[in-house]
Each structure stands twice: as structure tokens, then as C-alpha cells.
Amino acid sequence: MVNFWRDSLARWIGQHKVKVSSEQRPSREALLSVELDSSEVEPFLERAYKQLVPKLNIAGFRKGKAPRRIVEQMYGREYLANEALDFLLPEVTSKALEMESIEMAAFPSISLERLDPIKYTATVPLKPIVDLGDYASLRVPKERVRVSKGQIEDVLKRISNEIAPWEPVDGLPAYEDLLNLDVHGWVYNEEHGHDHDIINDKATDLVPREGSKVPVPGFSAELIKLKTGVETKFDIEVPSDFENSELAGLTAHFVATLHSVKRRIPAEIDDELAKGVGEGFENLDSLKLQIKNDLEAQESLNVDARHKEEAINQLLASATIEVSPIIIDHELDHYLEEFRDAMQSGRMTIEHYQRYLTWAGKSQEEIRNEARPAAEERVNRGLVLREFIEKESIEITDDELEGEIEKMALEAGSESKQVRAMFKELGSKDSLRRVMVERKAVDQIAELALTEGSAVTAKPKRARAKTTKPTNKVSKATKRTGK
Known part of the structure; x- marks a missing residue:
């Protein structure tokens, strides 16, 4: 028909x-x-x-x-x-x-x-018309991977603190102490004409942290003023721009009774500490070496990501792009739809949360105006990558595609069958192929921008890449062994 x-x-x-x-x-x-x-x-x-x-x-x-x-x-x-x-x-x-x-x-x-x-x-x-200019002359120096003694010491201090047991202490509590208390907090809801509880717990454990906004800003600062065995009342004026609109601008009332205070007493950083970390290390020097290796592996990933991001940024800066505002508008709609979906599903990234705080209380027109530069950058980045891919004839072979699928399946462990089944669909394979082509293009741009001896200690001007943590033994080393 x-x-x-x-x-x-x-x-x-x-x-x-x-x-x-x-x-x-x-x-x-x-x-x-x-x-x-x-x-x-x-x-x-x-x-x-x-x-x-x-x-x-x-x-x-x-x-x-x-x-x-x-x-x-x-x-x-x-x-x-x-x-x-x-x-x-x-x-x-x-x-x-x-x-x-x-x-x-x-x-x-x-x-x-x-x-x-x-x-x-x-x-x-x-x-759109995209002119990459003389991209073959693109040069971006790369940082050297460096790990300082101070970084290693910071990790050792963290490990020492994390494996230390909680010990009862007298006197006023401090930030990062473990408090056991009764606490009731509420605000008066004028719209409904009754009190609305914020928190209402008996003999609960809380750890006050400096700068915390949970449940409202200033709550942790009041907790470290409490005296053991004394019922204490305090009020907090919640800022009008607080992200929880149900509490913003209201007065929060609290009643709290502190029962006990415990504090971690960090263990001595010595050979005995090393033997109790993870599966156990022979001595402190072997633990330090493992920490150094793990930090270098992490920093290597970060350096690579920053270098790739800077190379893309410079390619974008040197490119000439002519694109219709309608295409930008379509991407803006998609960008805001992604944000709404993330909010509704609870899958918010740090970027989403920062956007939420920035956009709270603003009109749709104001939000669109503020989001437009991000949408425009996404469009331009995609156009530049596609133009580079076309000029360099970058492709992913069927063998490379199947190899990536198998790698993903092995990493999925018990769900490997589901991963393989998902990629039996042609659309899923095409989508993965596009991702792989773009990834290969980014790698090629970074390689093109890297000249011999260009590793430097200075940081690039722009480093906006989001990096992923590698699986390393530092994380394993911070686990307690049951001692």
C-alpha cells in the first residue's frame, strides 16, 4: 500500500x-x-x-x-x-x-x-562542509608518566586508615568519626499544613563529613558539636538554591542525642602493615613498589586520554565547519532528551548532576540556551571525526569486529552468551563497528599528533577527557584480610 x-x-x-x-x-x-x-x-x-x-x-x-x-x-x-x-x-x-x-x-x-x-x-x-585544513602538521606534545613519592605516601596513609579498626574516644566528635545517635529532623510544610520528616532514626551510625550537604548543608557541622548523653536541639536555614526543592528556603529543625563516638586510629606504616594488606606483601618496600606500578598504570591511561582529547581539540580548532542551525537544534533536542532520561532512570553521571544544579529553577528557553554550546560541540566533533575517517579511509574489518565481540563476551563472564546473542543482530554489529571506527580514528589522530621526543612534563591547556580506572592491585591492596 x-x-x-x-x-x-x-x-x-x-x-x-x-x-x-x-x-x-x-x-x-x-x-x-x-x-x-x-x-x-x-x-x-x-x-x-x-x-x-x-x-x-x-x-x-x-x-x-x-x-x-x-x-x-x-x-x-x-x-x-x-x-x-x-x-x-x-x-x-x-x-x-x-x-x-x-x-x-x-x-x-x-x-x-x-x-x-x-x-x-x-x-x-x-x-555540512568540513575542511580539516593541514591536519598532517598537527602536533600535540604528550606528558611523561610520573608518580611522586608524595602520591605513594598518600596511598599508604589511606590504606593505613582504611584497615584501622574503630576505637571508642572521649570528648567532642570530629569529621570522619563514627557517631552513634538518635536524630530527628523535620521542616514545616506550609502547603500541606503539617511537619515533614527529613530524618528520624534511633541508635543510627553516621559519619559527619566536612562540606556534606546530606541531608541539608550544615548538618555535619552541627553533629561535631554534640556532647555525649545530652539531647541537643538546633535549627538550620536551608539555602534557597538547595538542589532539593522541597527543602530549599525552609528552616530545618533537629533534635539529636549522641550515644558514642569512635575514631579510626591509623596503623603504623611499616612491614607489619604491608603483611596485612590484600593477600599480604613481604615487606613495606614490596607494597610501595606495587603501589608505584599501579599508580603509573593509572596515570598512563590518564595521560593517553588527555593527549587524545587535546589532539581532537586542536583538530577541531583548526577545522572550518559550515553546518545548518537546524542540525544543531536536532542535536540539542537529543542532548536534553538524554538528560531527562538520565534523571528519570537515576543513571546520572557527575556531568548530569552538575547540569541539574545549574539548571534548577530556570525556564526551558534558558536551559536550551545554556545547553546549546555542548550540543554544537558534539555536532562539530562528530563532523570532524567523520571527515577524518573518510579522508583516511579508516575501516574495521569483520575479523576485528568479531574479535571485539569475543573480547566483550569474555569480559562479561557468566553473561557471555547474552553478549554474543545480542551481537547476532545486524544493527548491533553496525553500531559497534561505528564505535570502533571512531575509536580507531581518535587513536590515529593522537598518533599523528605525536612527534618523536615530544613527551613533556607540562600539562596540556585543555584536558577534558573522562578516564576510566584500570583494574589494578592498589584497589586489592586496600581490602582487609579479616584481621
């Missing part, structure tokens, strides 16, 4: 005088003007009628049997015209673009000027 209507449309376009004109715009857009008279809209109205009539209940006629003239009398011609727009606009626009030899890069923005007879304009985004 779809092919029938497309063929009919092609014959109809050829047989009728559809007024089509176009003009190029400097922002990589074409303005397409289309005008149809009443007789030319007729086939679409008939099609709309046939789609609508089975859904209509009209007195005196069986469902779906009312003649078109009766439908138009009851609902009006505009009712059918509005329904016809859903398929008329994309189909006529597609054919008009073909007539004008215009290749669109994304869905056009359509402005309806008149409904009957139909007249509209379509702003069509054209394929």
Missing part, C-alpha cells in the same frame, strides 16, 4: 503543476517553497478520509461507512486537510527536493503559510 501511494504521488507530481521554488542560504540551508491548489490536494484529502472514517461514529451509518461528504459536513474540510498534512508534507517535500536536486542532511523545518489550498515553506539543512 505504501509503494502504491508513492507511485501515485510520483505520477501525480508529474501530471500536475505543483509550484516549487528554492533558494540557497549562506548557513548551509535551502529554502523550499511549495504551493498546491485545491484540486491538487484532493488525492491527499481522499486518503485522509479513508484513514479516518473507520474510526468515526456517525449517527445513521455503520462505523466506517459514512460517505465523505457527510464527514466533511460534520467535521469540515479543514479536519481532513489537517489529517492529510501528516503524509502530504513529507511526501510532497521529498519529491520537491528531488525536483530541485537538493540533498537534505536532516529533517527540514516546515512552516505552513496556508491550509486550503496548501502553501508552505521548508527550511532544508544541507550536508
